[in-house]
Amino acid sequence: MVRLITHNLLACHVKGCTSNNFPLEFKDVQVELRDAEFNSDFLRGFIPKIEWKALVDAARQVGNTSLPLELPEMLDDDFLKSLHHVLLEIHVEEGSMTCPNCHHVYPISNGIPNMLLAEHEIG
Amino acid sequence: MIPTPNLSHLTSADYDSVYEPAEDTYLLLDALEQDAEHLRELHATVCLEVGSGSGCVSSFLGSILGSTALYLCTDINPHACICSFRTGLQNKTFLDVVNTTFAGPFHHRLKNAIDVILFNPPYVPTDREEALNAQSKRYVEGSWAGGKDGMDITDRFLDVVKELLSPRGLFYLVALKQNDIPNIQRRMQDKFGLSSQTVLHRRAGSEHLFILRFQRTS
Numbered sequence: 001m002v003r004l005i006t007h008n009l010l011a012c013h014v015k016g017c018t019s020n021n022f023p024l025e026f027k028d029v030q031v032e033l034r035d036a037e038f039n040s041d042f043l044r045g046f047i048p049k050i051e052w053k054a055l056v057d058a059a060r061q062v063g064n065t066s067l068p069l070e071l072p073e074m075l076d077d078d079f080l081k082s083l084h085h086v087l088l089e090i091h092v093e094e095g096s097m098t099c100p101n102c103h104h105v106y107p108i109s110n111g112i113p114n115m116l117l118a119e120h121e122i123g
Numbered sequence: 124m125i126p127t128p129n130l131s132h133l134t135s136a137d138y139d140s141v142y143e144p145a146e147d148t149y150l151l152l153d154a155l156e157q158d159a160e161h162l163r164e165l166h167a168t169v170c171l172e173v174g175s176g177s178g179c180v181s182s183f184l185g186s187i188l189g190s191t192a193l194y195l196c197t198d199i200n201p202h203a204c205i206c207s208f209r210t211g212l213q214n215k216t217f218l219d220v221v222n223t224t225f226a227g228p229f230h231h232r233l234k235n236a237i238d239v240i241l242f243n244p245p246y247v248p249t250d251r252e253e254a255l256n257a258q259s260k261r262y263v264e265g266s267w268a269g270g271k272d273g274m275d276i277t278d279r280f281l282d283v284v285k286e287l288l289s290p291r292g293l294f295y296l297v298a299l300k301q302n303d304i305p306n307i308q309r310r311m312q313d314k315f316g317l318s319s320q321t322v323l324h325r326r327a328g329s330e331h332l333f334i335l336r337f338q339r340t341s
Contacts, residue, residue, distance in 0.1 A: 022231060106228075112208070
Protein backbone atom coordinates (compact mmCIF):
# COMPACT_ATOMS: atom_id res chain seq x y z
CA MET A 1 0.00 0.00 0.00
CA VAL A 2 2.22 2.78 -1.20
CA ARG A 3 0.42 5.87 -0.04
CA LEU A 4 1.58 9.14 -1.50
CA ILE A 5 2.82 10.21 1.93
CA THR A 6 5.25 7.27 1.84
CA HIS A 7 6.16 7.87 -1.79
CA ASN A 8 7.14 11.42 -0.85
CA LEU A 9 9.75 9.97 1.55
CA LEU A 10 11.26 7.31 -0.76
CA ALA A 11 14.40 7.89 -2.78
CA CYS A 12 16.51 5.51 -4.83
CA HIS A 13 19.15 3.89 -2.61
CA VAL A 14 21.27 2.07 -5.16
CA LYS A 15 24.98 2.43 -4.33
CA GLY A 16 26.35 5.66 -5.78
CA CYS A 17 22.92 6.98 -6.81
CA THR A 18 22.84 10.04 -4.57
CA SER A 19 21.63 12.95 -6.70
CA ASN A 20 18.48 13.38 -8.75
CA ASN A 21 17.34 10.11 -7.11
CA PHE A 22 14.01 11.58 -5.96
CA PRO A 23 11.09 11.46 -6.56
CA LEU A 24 10.60 7.99 -7.95
CA GLU A 25 8.28 7.93 -10.94
CA PHE A 26 5.12 5.82 -10.79
CA LYS A 27 4.41 3.58 -13.80
CA ASP A 28 1.48 1.30 -14.69
CA VAL A 29 -0.21 1.86 -11.35
CA GLN A 30 -3.41 0.35 -10.01
CA VAL A 31 -4.89 2.56 -7.33
CA GLU A 32 -7.37 1.94 -4.55
CA LEU A 33 -9.03 4.60 -2.44
CA ARG A 34 -9.54 3.92 1.26
CA ASP A 35 -10.93 6.26 3.88
CA ALA A 36 -8.53 7.43 6.57
CA GLU A 37 -9.29 9.34 9.75
CA PHE A 38 -8.89 13.11 9.21
CA ASN A 39 -6.44 14.71 11.62
CA SER A 40 -5.56 18.33 10.93
CA ASP A 41 -2.85 18.41 13.64
CA PHE A 42 -1.02 15.57 11.91
CA LEU A 43 -1.27 17.30 8.52
CA ARG A 44 -0.02 20.63 9.86
CA GLY A 45 2.87 18.86 11.57
CA PHE A 46 3.76 16.92 8.46
CA ILE A 47 3.59 19.75 5.90
CA PRO A 48 7.16 20.97 6.60
CA LYS A 49 8.48 17.51 5.67
CA ILE A 50 6.71 17.39 2.29
CA GLU A 51 8.56 17.96 -0.97
CA TRP A 52 5.65 19.81 -2.49
CA LYS A 53 6.39 19.57 -6.21
CA ALA A 54 7.07 15.84 -5.88
CA LEU A 55 3.71 15.36 -4.20
CA VAL A 56 1.81 17.35 -6.83
CA ASP A 57 3.54 15.40 -9.62
CA ALA A 58 2.93 12.02 -7.97
CA ALA A 59 -0.74 12.88 -7.47
CA ARG A 60 -1.00 13.71 -11.18
CA GLN A 61 0.68 10.44 -12.11
CA VAL A 62 -2.08 8.60 -10.27
CA GLY A 63 -4.84 10.78 -11.70
CA ASN A 64 -5.45 13.37 -8.98
CA THR A 65 -5.17 17.07 -9.87
CA SER A 66 -6.69 18.60 -6.73
CA LEU A 67 -3.52 20.13 -5.25
CA PRO A 68 -2.31 23.64 -6.10
CA LEU A 69 1.10 23.93 -7.77
CA GLU A 70 2.40 26.00 -4.88
CA LEU A 71 1.85 25.22 -1.21
CA PRO A 72 -0.67 27.88 -0.07
CA GLU A 73 0.18 30.16 2.83
CA MET A 74 -3.30 29.88 4.30
CA LEU A 75 -4.08 26.30 5.28
CA ASP A 76 -7.88 26.37 5.13
CA ASP A 77 -10.15 23.36 5.66
CA ASP A 78 -10.77 22.74 1.96
CA PHE A 79 -7.07 22.61 1.29
CA LEU A 80 -6.37 20.33 4.27
CA LYS A 81 -9.12 17.96 3.13
CA SER A 82 -7.59 17.72 -0.34
CA LEU A 83 -4.16 17.20 1.17
CA HIS A 84 -5.52 14.53 3.54
CA HIS A 85 -7.04 12.66 0.61
CA VAL A 86 -3.91 12.83 -1.55
CA LEU A 87 -1.43 11.89 1.20
CA LEU A 88 -3.37 9.23 3.07
CA GLU A 89 -6.27 7.84 1.05
CA ILE A 90 -4.75 7.04 -2.36
CA HIS A 91 -3.08 3.62 -2.23
CA VAL A 92 -0.95 2.31 -5.07
CA GLU A 93 -1.51 -1.44 -5.02
CA GLU A 94 0.32 -2.53 -8.17
CA GLY A 95 2.81 -0.96 -10.55
CA SER A 96 6.34 0.27 -10.17
CA MET A 97 8.52 3.22 -9.21
CA THR A 98 11.49 4.19 -11.36
CA CYS A 99 14.52 6.22 -10.30
CA PRO A 100 14.88 9.38 -12.43
CA ASN A 101 18.67 9.12 -12.21
CA CYS A 102 19.78 5.47 -12.57
CA HIS A 103 16.44 4.11 -13.86
CA HIS A 104 16.36 1.33 -11.28
CA VAL A 105 12.81 -0.07 -11.18
CA TYR A 106 11.18 -0.87 -7.83
CA PRO A 107 8.10 -3.04 -8.33
CA ILE A 108 4.95 -2.73 -6.20
CA SER A 109 3.04 -5.97 -5.81
CA ASN A 110 0.06 -6.68 -3.52
CA GLY A 111 0.60 -3.20 -2.14
CA ILE A 112 4.16 -3.84 -0.93
CA PRO A 113 7.00 -1.96 -2.66
CA ASN A 114 10.01 -4.19 -3.22
CA MET A 115 13.01 -1.96 -2.53
CA LEU A 116 15.51 -4.72 -1.83
CA LEU A 117 18.77 -4.37 -3.70
CA ALA A 118 21.20 -6.96 -4.99
CA GLU A 119 24.39 -7.27 -2.94
CA HIS A 120 26.45 -5.26 -5.45
CA GLU A 121 23.91 -2.41 -5.44
CA ILE A 122 24.01 -1.85 -1.67
CA GLY A 123 25.92 1.25 -0.58
CA MET B 124 -2.93 -0.38 30.52
CA ILE B 125 -2.45 -0.48 26.78
CA PRO B 126 -3.76 -3.73 25.29
CA THR B 127 -1.31 -6.09 23.60
CA PRO B 128 -2.01 -6.02 19.85
CA ASN B 129 -4.51 -8.55 18.56
CA LEU B 130 -2.65 -11.09 16.42
CA SER B 131 -5.51 -13.55 15.95
CA HIS B 132 -5.35 -13.12 12.15
CA LEU B 133 -1.83 -14.65 12.04
CA THR B 134 -1.58 -18.43 11.75
CA SER B 135 1.11 -21.03 12.32
CA ALA B 136 1.69 -20.93 8.54
CA ASP B 137 2.58 -17.22 8.88
CA TYR B 138 4.96 -18.05 11.71
CA ASP B 139 6.76 -20.57 9.50
CA SER B 140 8.34 -17.61 7.73
CA VAL B 141 7.83 -14.67 10.12
CA TYR B 142 9.14 -14.28 13.68
CA GLU B 143 6.41 -15.00 16.19
CA PRO B 144 6.26 -12.44 19.01
CA ALA B 145 8.09 -13.78 22.04
CA GLU B 146 9.64 -12.57 25.29
CA ASP B 147 11.88 -10.05 23.52
CA THR B 148 8.88 -8.54 21.71
CA TYR B 149 6.87 -8.29 24.91
CA LEU B 150 9.75 -6.73 26.80
CA LEU B 151 9.93 -4.02 24.12
CA LEU B 152 6.16 -3.46 24.45
CA ASP B 153 6.55 -3.15 28.22
CA ALA B 154 9.36 -0.62 27.78
CA LEU B 155 7.27 1.47 25.38
CA GLU B 156 4.33 1.35 27.76
CA GLN B 157 6.55 2.43 30.64
CA ASP B 158 7.78 5.34 28.47
CA ALA B 159 4.30 6.19 27.14
CA GLU B 160 4.15 9.69 28.64
CA HIS B 161 7.65 10.52 27.46
CA LEU B 162 6.77 9.27 23.96
CA ARG B 163 3.58 11.34 23.81
CA GLU B 164 5.45 14.47 24.88
CA LEU B 165 7.68 14.15 21.82
CA HIS B 166 4.70 14.97 19.56
CA ALA B 167 6.21 12.51 17.10
CA THR B 168 5.43 13.00 13.43
CA VAL B 169 7.42 10.11 11.93
CA CYS B 170 8.16 6.72 13.50
CA LEU B 171 10.16 3.89 11.96
CA GLU B 172 10.46 0.24 12.91
CA VAL B 173 13.30 -1.68 11.29
CA GLY B 174 12.54 -5.38 10.87
CA SER B 175 8.88 -5.05 11.81
CA GLY B 176 8.12 -8.79 11.42
CA SER B 177 4.59 -9.50 12.65
CA GLY B 178 3.91 -5.77 13.07
CA CYS B 179 3.12 -6.25 16.75
CA VAL B 180 5.45 -3.53 18.07
CA SER B 181 4.52 -0.75 15.64
CA SER B 182 0.83 -1.49 16.17
CA PHE B 183 1.43 -1.11 19.90
CA LEU B 184 3.27 2.18 19.36
CA GLY B 185 0.26 3.26 17.29
CA SER B 186 -2.00 2.58 20.29
CA ILE B 187 0.22 4.83 22.40
CA LEU B 188 0.61 7.74 19.99
CA GLY B 189 -2.59 7.54 17.92
CA SER B 190 -3.24 8.99 14.48
CA THR B 191 -0.98 12.03 14.91
CA ALA B 192 2.07 10.13 13.62
CA LEU B 193 3.15 8.24 10.53
CA TYR B 194 4.29 4.66 11.17
CA LEU B 195 6.88 3.44 8.68
CA CYS B 196 7.99 -0.19 8.79
CA THR B 197 10.66 -2.05 6.89
CA ASP B 198 11.47 -5.74 6.67
CA ILE B 199 13.68 -7.74 4.31
CA ASN B 200 11.16 -10.60 4.39
CA PRO B 201 8.23 -9.93 2.03
CA HIS B 202 5.90 -12.16 4.02
CA ALA B 203 6.73 -10.18 7.16
CA CYS B 204 5.79 -7.00 5.29
CA ILE B 205 2.33 -8.41 4.57
CA CYS B 206 1.93 -9.61 8.18
CA SER B 207 2.97 -6.18 9.52
CA PHE B 208 0.43 -4.46 7.31
CA ARG B 209 -2.38 -6.83 8.31
CA THR B 210 -1.55 -6.51 12.01
CA GLY B 211 -1.73 -2.74 11.67
CA LEU B 212 -5.19 -2.96 10.09
CA GLN B 213 -6.40 -5.42 12.74
CA ASN B 214 -5.31 -2.97 15.45
CA LYS B 215 -6.47 0.24 13.76
CA THR B 216 -3.00 1.62 13.10
CA PHE B 217 -2.07 2.12 9.47
CA LEU B 218 1.49 0.85 8.96
CA ASP B 219 3.28 2.00 5.79
CA VAL B 220 5.44 -1.01 5.00
CA VAL B 221 8.39 -1.23 2.62
CA ASN B 222 10.27 -4.43 1.74
CA THR B 223 13.85 -3.29 2.21
CA THR B 224 16.93 -3.37 4.44
CA PHE B 225 17.19 -1.09 7.48
CA ALA B 226 16.00 2.45 6.61
CA GLY B 227 17.19 1.99 2.98
CA PRO B 228 15.17 4.28 0.71
CA PHE B 229 14.01 6.56 3.57
CA HIS B 230 17.53 7.62 4.44
CA HIS B 231 17.82 10.36 1.83
CA ARG B 232 14.59 12.16 2.83
CA LEU B 233 14.47 11.53 6.57
CA LYS B 234 17.83 12.76 7.79
CA ASN B 235 17.46 14.01 11.37
CA ALA B 236 13.72 13.62 10.96
CA ILE B 237 12.55 10.42 12.65
CA ASP B 238 11.16 10.88 16.14
CA VAL B 239 10.87 7.26 17.25
CA ILE B 240 13.01 4.44 15.88
CA LEU B 241 12.48 0.83 16.98
CA PHE B 242 14.79 -2.09 16.24
CA ASN B 243 14.48 -5.60 17.61
CA PRO B 244 17.40 -7.01 15.66
CA PRO B 245 18.64 -10.55 15.06
CA TYR B 246 20.74 -10.57 18.23
CA VAL B 247 21.54 -14.24 18.84
CA PRO B 248 25.26 -15.03 18.54
CA THR B 249 25.74 -17.46 15.66
CA ASP B 250 28.23 -18.35 13.03
CA ARG B 251 28.84 -15.25 10.88
CA GLU B 252 28.14 -17.20 7.68
CA GLU B 253 24.82 -18.37 9.09
CA ALA B 254 23.70 -14.81 9.87
CA LEU B 255 24.60 -13.43 6.43
CA ASN B 256 23.04 -16.39 4.67
CA ALA B 257 19.80 -16.04 6.64
CA GLN B 258 19.65 -12.32 5.74
CA SER B 259 20.22 -12.83 2.03
CA LYS B 260 17.70 -15.68 1.79
CA ARG B 261 15.04 -13.70 3.75
CA TYR B 262 14.41 -16.76 5.96
CA VAL B 263 12.81 -16.58 9.38
CA GLU B 264 16.31 -17.38 10.74
CA GLY B 265 17.21 -13.88 9.57
CA SER B 266 15.04 -12.54 12.40
CA TRP B 267 17.33 -13.97 15.06
CA ALA B 268 20.71 -15.11 13.69
CA GLY B 269 23.08 -12.29 14.59
CA GLY B 270 26.56 -13.56 13.71
CA LYS B 271 29.60 -12.74 15.81
CA ASP B 272 28.56 -11.70 19.35
CA GLY B 273 25.06 -11.37 17.82
CA MET B 274 26.08 -7.92 16.55
CA ASP B 275 26.80 -8.34 12.82
CA ILE B 276 23.40 -7.03 11.70
CA THR B 277 22.82 -4.59 14.58
CA ASP B 278 26.19 -2.88 14.03
CA ARG B 279 25.26 -1.96 10.47
CA PHE B 280 22.26 -0.02 11.71
CA LEU B 281 24.03 1.50 14.73
CA ASP B 282 26.42 3.15 12.27
CA VAL B 283 23.61 5.12 10.59
CA VAL B 284 20.92 5.58 13.22
CA LYS B 285 22.18 8.98 14.35
CA GLU B 286 21.74 10.40 10.85
CA LEU B 287 18.04 9.52 11.03
CA LEU B 288 17.14 10.55 14.57
CA SER B 289 15.38 13.91 14.99
CA PRO B 290 16.86 16.33 17.55
CA ARG B 291 14.60 15.05 20.34
CA GLY B 292 14.17 11.59 18.83
CA LEU B 293 14.37 8.31 20.71
CA PHE B 294 15.84 5.05 19.46
CA TYR B 295 14.87 1.78 21.17
CA LEU B 296 17.07 -1.26 20.71
CA VAL B 297 16.58 -4.81 21.97
CA ALA B 298 19.84 -6.45 23.03
CA LEU B 299 21.13 -9.49 24.77
CA LYS B 300 23.68 -9.57 27.58
CA GLN B 301 26.09 -11.45 25.28
CA ASN B 302 25.97 -8.52 22.83
CA ASP B 303 28.20 -6.67 25.36
CA ILE B 304 25.85 -3.87 26.31
CA PRO B 305 28.40 -1.60 28.05
CA ASN B 306 30.46 -1.70 24.86
CA ILE B 307 27.43 -0.77 22.70
CA GLN B 308 26.60 2.14 25.00
CA ARG B 309 30.17 3.42 25.15
CA ARG B 310 30.61 3.18 21.41
CA MET B 311 27.38 5.05 20.64
CA GLN B 312 28.37 7.80 23.06
CA ASP B 313 31.97 8.16 21.85
CA LYS B 314 31.34 7.77 18.11
CA PHE B 315 27.96 9.44 17.71
CA GLY B 316 27.23 11.40 20.88
CA LEU B 317 24.16 9.29 21.62
CA SER B 318 23.58 8.71 25.31
CA SER B 319 21.60 5.70 26.44
CA GLN B 320 19.82 4.07 29.32
CA THR B 321 18.50 0.62 30.07
CA VAL B 322 14.73 1.03 30.14
CA LEU B 323 14.01 -2.56 31.18
CA HIS B 324 15.78 -5.86 31.45
CA ARG B 325 14.49 -9.34 32.09
CA ARG B 326 15.67 -12.92 32.17
CA ALA B 327 13.67 -15.16 29.86
CA GLY B 328 14.87 -18.74 29.91
CA SER B 329 18.52 -18.67 28.90
CA GLU B 330 18.31 -15.11 27.53
CA HIS B 331 19.00 -11.99 29.56
CA LEU B 332 17.24 -9.32 27.51
CA PHE B 333 17.70 -5.54 27.63
CA ILE B 334 15.81 -2.64 26.14
CA LEU B 335 18.14 0.30 25.52
CA ARG B 336 16.92 3.82 24.73
CA PHE B 337 19.28 6.20 22.93
CA GLN B 338 19.00 9.94 22.39
CA ARG B 339 21.21 12.81 21.39
CA THR B 340 23.24 14.16 24.25
CA SER B 341 21.81 17.56 25.10
